[in-house]
Amino acid sequence: MKTAVSSLPMSALQALVAKAGLERFRADQIFSWIHGRGVTRWDAMTNLARPLRERLAEEWMIEDLVLDRQLDTEDGTSKLVLATGDGHRIETVLIPEERKLTQCVSTQVGCRMGCRFCATAQLGLTRNLTPGEIVAQVRHGVAWAEAHGMRLSNLVYMGMGEPFDNYDGTLDSVRILLEPLGRHFSTRKITISTVGHIDGLSRLSREDLQVNLAVSLNATTQQVRETIMPASKRWPLQALLETLRRFPLEKRRRITLEYVLIDGVNDSDEDAERLASIARSMRSKVNLIRLNPFVGCPFSPPTVKRTERFEQLVRARNVTVILRRSRGSEIAAGCGQLALQPGPDRTSH
Ligand code: SF4
DSSP: OEEEGGGGGGHHHHHHHTTTOOOOOHHHHHIIIIIISOOOOOGGGGEEEEEEHHHHHHEEEEOEEEEEEEOOOTTTTTTEEEEESSSSSEEEEEEEEEEEEEEEOOOOOEEEOOOTTTTGGGOOOOEEEOOOHHHHHHHHHHHHHHHHTOOOEEEOSSSSSGGGGHHHHHHHOOOOOOTTTTTTGGGEEEEEESOOHHHHHHHHHHOOOOOEEEOOOOSSSSHHHHHOOTHHHHSSHHHHHHHHHHSOOOOOOEEEEEEEEOOOSSHHHHHHHHHHHHHTSSSSSEEHHHEOOOOOOOOOOOOHHHHHHHHHHHHHTOOEEEEEESGGGGTTSTOOOSSSSSSSSOOOO
């Protein structure tokens, strides 16, 4: 079986290059071709001699995803359906905002966390994506940006799957994306969003890697949270909050608490008060978003009036709160809607 070099962070690629008896600088060249310039064919790597290219093509492989279809909305959001080498389909979403272009990437084919307000949960988990496959989504995102005269500025790990359920795949992909010879993202431009996977958070807190952190909170009591997010039985609310309060944050960084508002479930005045008090107990800000219903979703979003009252109640307690506009909902690309389902077609967090 060929070695998937596109999944290797620089240090691992250097080790592989040394083991293969190649000069050390070959690692820089290969990394730069794949992750800097987005080249996925060995024969296009013109600063490698032909015999070397032929040898590498026999022994090593570069993972790629094939664009299956692209679904655009009037608000400029675009969903790319991408096919893996073994025939699975995943989705990534591009979201242009004023001076930013954010890409939402997937980390798994499906998801096993079972959140009841999320379309991806209905798929169950097929498999983890490799680091090379996660990075390949960004390659497509960069191509999309160039075609639209934009620059990809931000990445959110908020697509299909729970990033910490694929911890190594997620972290290796981040390391590849930070590399100066690759896309050279800043850690401030990358956000990992988790269901509240305490084991993953604890591991991340010991890494020398400060990416932004977002946590799908979605409820202020254990009882409600475990009803809509079964993963909360394994990682209970109080333990999660303690983990977040202890999380070593760099100066000026804050944890984003994501809160999907669901009519009659988590949108009461008491919820707003408890949410504010949770947010004030740590360095955080709150992102509110109204539920995006999908086919078969058992819940509905609160009214706009109810949503605005909730936002005001949280803000009145001196919490930074942003009511996020749902982008791309007409193509099933909104938060919680990625599930390769009718959209016009079929991929969330
Ligand atoms: S919200 Fe995220 S963690 Fe929950 S089921 Fe959906 S993709 Fe998985």
